[in-house]
Amino acid sequence: MSDSIGKVQAQKVTLEGKFELECGQSFNDIELVYETYGALNADATNAILICHALSGNHHAAGKYGNEEKPGWWDSLIGPGKAVDTNKFFVVCPNNIGGCHGSLGPSSINHDTGDYYGPDFPIITVRDWVNSQAKLSDSLGIEKWHAVMGGSLGGMQALEWSYLFPKRIKKAGIIAAAPKLSAQNIAFNEVARQAILNDPDFEGGRYLDKSKYPKQGLKLARMVGHITYLSEEAMRSKFGRELKKEKLNFGYDAEFEIESYLRYQGDVFSESFDANTYLLMTKILDYFDPASNFEGKLVNAFESIEAQLLVVSFSTDWRFAPERSKEIVNALIKAKKNVSYLEIDSPHGHDSFLFANEDYVKGLSAFLEN
Amino acid sequence: MNTIEVIKNWIDKESEVLDLGCGDGEILNILSKEWGSTVLGVEINQDDINKCIQSGLNVIHQNIDEGLENFSDNSFDIVIMSQTIQVLKEPKKALQEVTRIGNESIVTIPNFGYWTTRINLLLSGKMPVTGTLPSSWHDTDNIHLCTIKDFENLCSECEIDVIEKCFFNKFGKESVLAKVAPNLFATTAMYKISK
Numbered sequence: 001m002s003d004s005i006g007k008v009q010a011q012k013v014t015l016e017g018k019f020e021l022e023c024g025q026s027f028n029d030i031e032l033v034y035e036t037y038g039a040l041n042a043d044a045t046n047a048i049l050i051c052h053a054l055s056g057n058h059h060a061a062g063k064y065g066n067e068e069k070p071g072w073w074d075s076l077i078g079p080g081k082a083v084d085t086n087k088f089f090v091v092c093p094n095n096i097g098g099c100h101g102s103l104g105p106s107s108i109n110h111d112t113g114d115y116y117g118p119d120f121p122i123i124t125v126r127d128w129v130n131s132q133a134k135l136s137d138s139l140g141i142e143k144w145h146a147v148m149g150g151s152l153g154g155m156q157a158l159e160w161s162y163l164f165p166k167r168i169k170k171a172g173i174i175a176a177a178p179k180l181s182a183q184n185i186a187f188n189e190v191a192r193q194a195i196l197n198d199p200d201f202e203g204g205r206y207l208d209k210s211k212y213p214k215q216g217l218k219l220a221r222m223v224g225h226i227t228y229l230s231e232e233a234m235r236s237k238f239g240r241e242l243k244k245e246k247l248n249f250g251y252d253a254e255f256e257i258e259s260y261l262r263y264q265g266d267v268f269s270e271s272f273d274a275n276t277y278l279l280m281t282k283i284l285d286y287f288d289p290a291s292n293f294e295g296k297l298v299n300a301f302e303s304i305e306a307q308l309l310v311v312s313f314s315t316d317w318r319f320a321p322e323r324s325k326e327i328v329n330a331l332i333k334a335k336k337n338v339s340y341l342e343i344d345s346p347h348g349h350d351s352f353l354f355a356n357e358d359y360v361k362g363l364s365a366f367l368e369n
Numbered sequence: 370m371n372t373i374e375v376i377k378n379w380i381d382k383e384s385e386v387l388d389l390g391c392g393d394g395e396i397l398n399i400l401s402k403e404w405g406s407t408v409l410g411v412e413i414n415q416d417d418i419n420k421c422i423q424s425g426l427n428v429i430h431q432n433i434d435e436g437l438e439n440f441s442d443n444s445f446d447i448v449i450m451s452q453t454i455q456v457l458k459e460p461k462k463a464l465q466e467v468t469r470i471g472n473e474s475i476v477t478i479p480n481f482g483y484w485t486t487r488i489n490l491l492l493s494g495k496m497p498v499t500g501t502l503p504s505s506w507h508d509t510d511n512i513h514l515c516t517i518k519d520f521e522n523l524c525s526e527c528e529i530d531v532i533e534k535c536f537f538n539k540f541g542k543e544s545v546l547a548k549v550a551p552n553l554f555a556t557t558a559m560y561k562i563s564k
Contacts, residue, residue: 333444338429339421339422339427340428340431362418362422368423
């Protein structure tokens, strides 16, 4: 039986000591918020690390008090679910640079007493993985049973596999790509321009001036959201349905899809930080493990010891199955333990959030074999 | 001997084995556990893929008909293609690919020249439905059936060497009759080939 994990609570940890970043800057201490589900066994061998994607956070499963919606991956994490909390101890942190409690652009810089804002350094996937390794140490987890995530989360799981080959038994790389395409970067750039050009952005110092670039962030999210859905999903969900009976010959939201996108943009812009959004898109753009190996992904994968599962979705056009296959083919050439699943799903890039039957079966078989 | 015993006989221990159309991983499981082989499967059926993953086998979801370019030349000691070539759109191309990827390959085919198949067609005038070929012509996956003679002709046409061959009766065992007149008395033929 699959059930919800129920009520959950976030925790906070200060990881002490100098934390060097790939860009050359460093932090003295880093604060991370995270959630855990299930229980860690005596020899700490049943821990699974969940890495969140661009707009995600540490609230992956269960509910806070009277909250209506559960965490973002509740469909897959819980008792009897694909990531079975009766068997595994699941940890999900909010990454640094985030805006849900971990050290990020909306945190106070203790050196200056001001918000970091635009001065927050550009973080990379490698920095995230290094911070997650420090979190593992603090939790007493020497080796993860698995590290997994979707989209940008999948990129972190992949980075784990070659950066800390001894500390990870399995990696679940879902709806990811080995690097962004020109088209992916183009969409990110449109999102950034929307935020940067909002008059209330104030060069990133909007918090100091009690302003907020809501319109810019809303627009950025609307553009992003289009890339998360498949054409098929949009057509079947909205088609050309009108909100009212006939055309109004004006610029208000007339089609259902317009009002849906505006609503999604509004909700998001009220709960997310604009500087974090800019940073997240940059982290995606910079991810390119092959770049340190003369463009040869197979060489980047040389150190991998983990068993890997790569999953893609038929209607995902943001990171299409072909992009996952680039990872898979390099892993085959590097003679690594890899399995690949291509799931038939109508939900586009967002498919990784849904409990599709084949997907759930594949994931749980992989985690429990 | 049965097919898996013959396969074990034909390959060294601890070989790297690729099974194209590996099904639920039956052969790979045995080779991995009993023969120390490093194995990888390719399969298109989702349930079979999950069974492979459950057994801890590495398996790639891929349609062989869409190409095998992602596998480099001579990247595996052995490539197995068991009871699969007859369901493919381009068996000739597949045969060439199999021998390109593997140093050696093992291909198993159902023999359409088996005597009951011949009699079935001769007497009933209908496409044969037999123990090894149980589906009717309109819903069978076997779109490119051949006889032992046909397969061996294709090998020589493609300049592929037959290193070993073995013929099995309807019980999946080697027999005197299948050995003496395979195209008439073998239901299944297995070849070790290379190019």
